[in-house]
Amino acid sequence: MKKQPNTVIIIPAYNESIIISEVIKTAAHAAKAQNISVDILVVNDKSTDDTSAKAQKAGAIVIDHIINRGVGGATSTGLKYAKQKNYHQAATMDADGQHDPQDVMNCLKQIKVAKADLLIGSRLSNKHGMSLVKRIGNNGLSFITWLLFGVKVSDSQSGLRVFSRKAIQTLDWQSAGYEFCSEQLWRAKQAKLVVAEYPVKAIYTKYSKSKGQNNWNGVNIVKSLIKMKIKEILG
């Protein structure tokens, strides 16, 4: 029987059939080139296209959600899988090809160097290609995350994250949407996990731009985060 790798790369995906195979293959290739043994897990969030079939064909482990929950929900399922299978490390990356797999590998190495439990791949250290509106939005959300939850990071909304074994075992959050990015940082702080950042680049193609967060979604995220904080205070 083949030995299970220590690391899993989790890719939450919703209607990504156009690009998912390429994302999986480039990630697998980058891992092989770096001599890192990984499993690639795609959490298909009830896509209406053939994301699941294509991911399976590209060699990924696929978990199909029964209902569409959102990126936060899909990431949570991925991390739960990592916990159940006792992986030592887990990384999350976007399914739209926004992340360079090489950066994922670098982050996997860096988390050990930084002795961190949660490593955020910060796109704001290298803003090349990021529109001004997105830059303002991301900075604004990072500021609000700091204001509400006291967690200071430069890119609170980055989907490229690496989790240590301790983080896999302890982290749990409730948000199902994009606001999970900030909530996850908050829960990490509550669990006294060490959070670190590492600069990564974001690849903005026409496709990844079309799939990314809508600017108006930022308003919804802020609303959800404020609600979350009030709920926590008021019980």
Added chain:
Amino acid sequence: MIRYALLVILNAPIVFLGLTNALTNYKLHKISKERFIGRLAIWLVILICVALAFPIYNYLSGRELFEIYDVSLLNIVLTTTVIYLIYIINHQRQKIELLENTLRKFHEEISIKLSEKK
């Protein structure tokens, strides 16, 4: 004065129920310390307001903006209803949250199990 006593008698049990629930949930690790402190603060503020209803009414009755008269039986019923509703809303919201969490975990678990069986 007897009406103020009635206000306290009617509301104190609800407030104590709220306080007990908050303490029990905290001790059973169902809520975080932050959440416990928040809930404790809310119920204590309500308790203080109920207990000090007489001086508060006296103080406010002379103010131009408030123009409060002596507490009436209707005021007592309304205040009790509001406090009871706060308790009910809080209790129901907690139940919904618990249910949401259970459903979320169930969905994750079942998705993983079904995918493994494929």
